[in-house]
Amino acid sequence: MERSGGLIKGIFGCALCAVIAGGVWAQNAAAQGSPAHLLVTVEARHSSDVPEIGQSDVMVLEGHDRDEVTSWVPAQGDNAALELYILLDDGSNDSLGRQLEDLRQFINAQPPSVKIGIAYMRNGAAPVQQDLTSDHALAAKALRLPLGVPGINGSPYFSLSDLLEHWPGSAARREVLMVSDGVDRYYGSRDLEDPYLSKAIENAQRAGVIVYAIYTPGEGHVGHSYWQSYWGQLYLSRLADDTGGEGYYIGLSGSPVSFSPYLDDMERHLNHQYFLAFNAKPQKKNGWQQVKVTTEVPNAEMVYPHQVYVPAAAR
Numbered sequence: 001m002e003r004s005g006g007l008i009k010g011i012f013g014c015a016l017c018a019v020i021a022g023g024v025w026a027q028n029a030a031a032q033g034s035p036a037h038l039l040v041t042v043e044a045r046h047s048s049d050v051p052e053i054g055q056s057d058v059m060v061l062e063g064h065d066r067d068e069v070t071s072w073v074p075a076q077g078d079n080a081a082l083e084l085y086i087l088l089d090d091g092s093n094d095s096l097g098r099q100l101e102d103l104r105q106f107i108n109a110q111p112p113s114v115k116i117g118i119a120y121m122r123n124g125a126a127p128v129q130q131d132l133t134s135d136h137a138l139a140a141k142a143l144r145l146p147l148g149v150p151g152i153n154g155s156p157y158f159s160l161s162d163l164l165e166h167w168p169g170s171a172a173r174r175e176v177l178m179v180s181d182g183v184d185r186y187y188g189s190r191d192l193e194d195p196y197l198s199k200a201i202e203n204a205q206r207a208g209v210i211v212y213a214i215y216t217p218g219e220g221h222v223g224h225s226y227w228q229s230y231w232g233q234l235y236l237s238r239l240a241d242d243t244g245g246e247g248y249y250i251g252l253s254g255s256p257v258s259f260s261p262y263l264d265d266m267e268r269h270l271n272h273q274y275f276l277a278f279n280a281k282p283q284k285k286n287g288w289q290q291v292k293v294t295t296e297v298p299n300a301e302m303v304y305p306h307q308v309y310v311p312a313a314a315r
Helices: 011-020 094-108 136-141 156-165 195-207 226-243 260-270
Strands: 002-004 034-044 058-062 065-074 082-089 114-121 128-133 173-180 209-215 247-249 273-280 287-290 292-295 300-303 307-310
Touching: 034 260, 034 307, 058 273, 082 094, 082 156, 094 136, 094 260, 114 136, 114 156, 128 136, 156 173, 156 195, 156 226, 173 226, 195 209, 195 226, 195 307, 209 226, 209 260, 226 247, 292 300
Parallel strands: 082 114, 082 173, 173 209, 209 247
Antiparallel strands: 002 247, 034 273, 034 300, 058 065, 058 292, 065 273, 114 128, 287 307
């Protein structure tokens, strides 16, 4: 198996409002710089034993400058709430049908703190089959076979952006499991600067939404085109990596035998996430800043979005 490892008004805007009263985020952060927030996943480099990370272990760097970490809160206990959309491509071939039972088992195994919604990518939109619910049996029941019509979904990145646009803000973590061939038929997959892919990534980063992506072949000629599969997998990998998630695929040989190993890995990620708050270098205007989140704790690796939206410094 190969792996690749926002609307600020979304998760972090709402989460910030929800947790300040409880003292989760540090007070008077603006006095030190511009307050910024990320959802960070900790994973083990060489084993399945993920190290425990404390706030003093976390470093945030902007270039050679180190930012002040004001809060590092495990997404557990009172902060464990998660909203997870499973977004399936209606243009997938019938091999996706063999994976639905794995998805149902994954859904039913989630704790009560997780709300799950089901949506399908179709015609550049993401019509919701099941709204977010803590009734996991109801969510699992909403899974269905894809329509399997070649080209029914011109660009999966339109659909992801549509889902993000219509997703109300929440104090919970917000994450997406996206299952698609990743091929942008609208733009014509040919380079990593696909504007619709880039826009979907920016929308997810601004919303604080982490995206996990599983490659599954599409219906029709594209489903067995080496060239299209190559670019589709690259696009999904970039989407996941840039938003702080993981991309899963088995190379260009076709559909995976089982989603279970991917879903197990995703589960480990969900169980080792932290809300990070820090003071970024003040800027004159709102905008994106590149940051590096790291630690010296042995065997620990930080996974996070590649950039963070930072509001302008208060005057």
